[in-house]
Amino acid sequence: MFSSSVQPGIVSLFSSTSSDPLALFSTHIDAQLPSDSFIHLLNDSKNEPAPAPPASLIEAAPTSGEGEGKGYELCQKVLHLQSPTIRKTYIRCPRDKRRGSLRLKHPWMHIQVRDMGREWSFEVGVVDRGGREGIIRCSTFQKSPRLTLSSPPLLHLPLSFPPPSPSKLTTWSTVALNLPSLLSHFTSTTLLQAAHRKSDEQGSGGTLPSGSYSHVSYVKVYATCRLRRIWFSETMTGSGQSAPWEFQLYAAE
Numbered sequence: 001m002f003s004s005s006v007q008p009g010i011v012s013l014f015s016s017t018s019s020d021p022l023a024l025f026s027t028h029i030d031a032q033l034p035s036d037s038f039i040h041l042l043n044d045s046k047n048e049p050a051p052a053p054p055a056s057l058i059e060a061a062p063t064s065g066e067g068e069g070k071g072y073e074l075c076q077k078v079l080h081l082q083s084p085t086i087r088k089t090y091i092r093c094p095r096d097k098r099r100g101s102l103r104l105k106h107p108w109m110h111i112q113v114r115d116m117g118r119e120w121s122f123e124v125g126v127v128d129r130g131g132r133e134g135i136i137r138c139s140t141f142q143k144s145p146r147l148t149l150s151s152p153p154l155l156h157l158p159l160s161f162p163p164p165s166p167s168k169l170t171t172w173s174t175v176a177l178n179l180p181s182l183l184s185h186f187t188s189t190t191l192l193q194a195a196h197r198k199s200d201e202q203g204s205g206g207t208l209p210s211g212s213y214s215h216v217s218y219v220k221v222y223a224t225c226r227l228r229r230i231w232f233s234e235t236m237t238g239s240g241q242s243a244p245w246e247f248q249l250y251a252a253e
Contacts, residue, residue, distance in 0.1 A: 007105060013093060013219060014230040016041065016078045026095035030088040037083035037223070039091065044114070044226060045073035051080075058082060058224070060116055060171070074172060074228065078114070083223035086121055090222040101127070101217040106232035109177045109216070115161040118224035125152070125217035126179050128209040133217055134186050136177070147191035149199040153208050155185055172228065176236060180213035 015021060021041065030037035035054040042048060047057055083089030094102060109124055123137035133152040138159040148154040161173055185191060186208045221227060
């Protein structure tokens, strides 16, 4: 998808405040849950506009401490993903597998997300220089790292949001992943031994990504959360400096 494009130090894949935030993404919901499975753009601090009936917004995750209810939201348009069935409600880029691979070569992935008090997950496909693909999935319900010898192999990692605190200006968080460092976990002896004990597959280790990092193949974000931005960078903060001002989180006044 980006293989023929010049890739600058920072590439923004998703921005909720752009004119067409989901231009590069497909959306998927659970049709059997019309009131509780939907994807909707709204103002974070006002919860408006409301989704079309029968969809009904859940209440945000509780906060604590002095100043509760003040400064925890963003006075911006964000993407609300909601569903009790995580695997059926998500956005994906590229829009479908037939469109090929993202082929973004940046080693750092960043995602700005708000905790809504429900389980949440996201995943990214990574490819090594030998063309072997793996999936890195981060979930709030996962308790310890686990490797599944599927096709492609899946590395499932635990993820947790910071606890509520009166010193926090916002319940939004920026999650950053260094993809090359995580690629090495596909060949972790401990994880491989546990994976083989749970798998009947033989010789599947040959398909595990084991070389140096090459690029990202796709990104998928599941319910339930609010999403502001997804971007990739050459460094932790982007281009060796602090991230651009528009990437920063500003709470509502």
